[in-house]
Amino acid sequence: MEGTFQIKEGLGVFWRSAETLQIGLDPRVGVVIEDLTPAEQDLVARLSGPMTAPELDAFARRHRLRPTRVERILSMLERADVLRDGRLAPSSPLSSSCVRIESLDPLGVAIGLTLARSGVGSVVFDDPSPVAASDHPALSRRGAGQRRDRAFLTVLRSAAPGIRTHGEPDAAVVTGSRLIDPRRTYGLCDERTPHLLAWVEEVDACVGPFVEPGAGACAACAYHARCEADGAWANLASQAALARPIGPTPAVRDLASALGARAVMGFLEGAGNTLHDVQWRVPQGAQAPYLVSVPAHPSCGCIGDGFDAPDGA
Incomplete structure (x- = not known):
């Protein structure tokens, strides 16, 4: 596992109850997560800030979380579209524009x-x-x-x-x-x-x-x-x-x-x-x-395969 991982900026991690987390408050972007152990909840909360792969590995060892379980949690957050995943790291359309x-x-x-x-x-x-x-x-x-x-x-x-x-x-x-x-x-x-x-x-x-x-x-x-x-x-x-x-x-x-x-x-x-x-x-x-x-004007001649500078402009 390589890269840097973080819950998307601005969403936040909140506790609905002792057993249930909610990422984001707006239902259009938020997600509710149930059935996590306290250690797994702490991991998700820590992801509100950036965590490198070595930091994730160290956290998992300290809290006795299996690597496969950490991967499943990360995959779940990815599917919910709330995780910024440094493993992907493609150049965004904006950064290459x-x-x-x-x-x-x-x-x-x-x-x-x-x-x-x-x-x-x-x-x-x-x-x-x-x-x-x-x-x-x-x-x-x-x-x-x-x-x-x-x-x-x-x-x-x-x-x-x-x-x-x-x-x-x-x-x-x-x-x-x-x-x-x-x-x-x-x-x-x-x-x-x-x-x-x-x-x-x-x-x-x-x-x-x-x-x-x-x-x-x-x-x-x-x-x-x-x-x-x-x-x-x-x-x-x-x-x-x-x-x-x-x-x-x-x-x-x-x-x-x-x-x-x-x-x-x-x-x-x-x-x-x-x-x-x-x-x-x-x-x-x-x-x-x-x-x-602001519709296209029929006198312009700009629509189509060729552009001709309009007369009089």
């Missing part, structure tokens, strides 16, 4: 840091813009004037010491203020790189859709929908793209970044695209976030 952050604005930095702290193995970025007082506090605390990407590199390595900053992206994050200019995403669509769109508006922050090129709504779809709803949108959008950026409040920034990072991580882990043709709206104030539909 690479995400590109297209812009190191406040929302992009917040999403990038959340992804890194959550186990994404590589985060790549290139933003030579100078740090300003309006940037994410993690950057602005390091002083205005230096390049955003250099400041972010220092912050990133502090937040996730083992993070890599190279690789081919499995997904990207495109953030902005007021809108996302579709031209910023044409290269990602051409390369078939899935990407999250997220931006800050005057009232809401918008998170989504998560674009799978050729299979759903993209930035140009959102642009065409706005043009259809407002005949002056093409003129307004070109001005908005150059206007002074809107700085999100810390609460909106952090909630929007959490929703965006969660969607990216779910996709990378194989759980599907939770923001396919939909978008979170995160309002200012006390109103809860809500989902809105």
Whole structure:
């Protein structure tokens, strides 16, 4: 027996009675274990912290537990999906994934840091813009004037010491203020790189859709929908793209970044695209976030085998 073993973090081990243990309090993830001897109960309780294989062997010898019985207890915990088993030790989908952050604005930095702290193995970025007082506090605390990407590199390595900053992206994050200019995403669509769109508006922050090129709504779809709803949108959008950026409040920034990072991580882990043709709206104030539909637009031409940059965007 090799490796390190531990009850999954956050579950906890509790006694329902002198003879019965419960791992986790939420019935959706918890499990009740009966018919363990006091020594076996102590073993399970000890597994609330990490135990190496030698430590398990030593515990079994001290308490006169047969190795086969220890293996059966570990197997039972594995089947209940409450044990983090160091014997398996495959690289997780997140740890082998690479995400590109297209812009190191406040929302992009917040999403990038959340992804890194959550186990994404590589985060790549290139933003030579100078740090300003309006940037994410993690950057602005390091002083205005230096390049955003250099400041972010220092912050990133502090937040996730083992993070890599190279690789081919499995997904990207495109953030902005007021809108996302579709031209910023044409290269990602051409390369078939899935990407999250997220931006800050005057009232809401918008998170989504998560674009799978050729299979759903993209930035140009959102642009065409706005043009259809407002005949002056093409003129307004070109001005908005150059206007002074809107700085999100810390609460909106952090909630929007959490929703965006969660969607990216779910996709990378194989759980599907939770923001396919939909978008979170995160309002200012006390109103809860809500989902809105963002369907593919028939004028876009982005659905199918080939991507053509839409006219007029």
